[in-house]
Amino acid sequence: MADIMIHRGSSQIGGCCTQISTGESRILIDFGANLPGTDQNAGIKDSEMFQKVFGSAGKSAVLFTHYHGDHFGLFKEIPDDVPMYIGPMAKDILRIFVPYMDSGTGRKGLPVVERMRTYGAGKWITPVSGIKVLPLYVDHSALDSYMFYIRVSGKSLLYYWRFSGAWHRGPEGTLRAGTQDICARAGGYPDYRGYHAQPFGRSKESAC
């Protein structure tokens, strides 16, 4: 039995964290900070996210879609025994700008970045037992950004978070092919208003 839980992001842009689990193991997609200036009035503050997501954690892995702060900004909170994955160029970029961002702060993020593993476009990985993930490139203002095609508990799920005009026609064709049971998406534009988990095409969401 597959289960999708949106820890944060169903009614906002940024601060993203979505969980996909088998009941025994799970992946988390992104662990983002609230957009600058919004944390005070957010339904879930950044300081509350660790307890909400990792307070009763089972076996986990975290996959980052890209290196923008609203998708990866809480990375220092992730426990040491939780594997993290990100694109190879995105990791190199983090190696440069995380030390810069950390200047003057006591808690350094570079050791956490070095702990991140990398995935490759079009190459399947199995971050936790029972969940297979195929990273696919996404056009975005951050280099080396990805969406994920996921196989879990006999179901297929396309997790996407960017739906720009230039990008729209290609993935739409993929979606129409009906090879996935569920689509979960995060909006980057106001009209999408954050995450949605929705059936698409030959949906079998009730079985998930």
Ligand SMILES: [Zn+2]
């Ligand atoms: Zn972004």
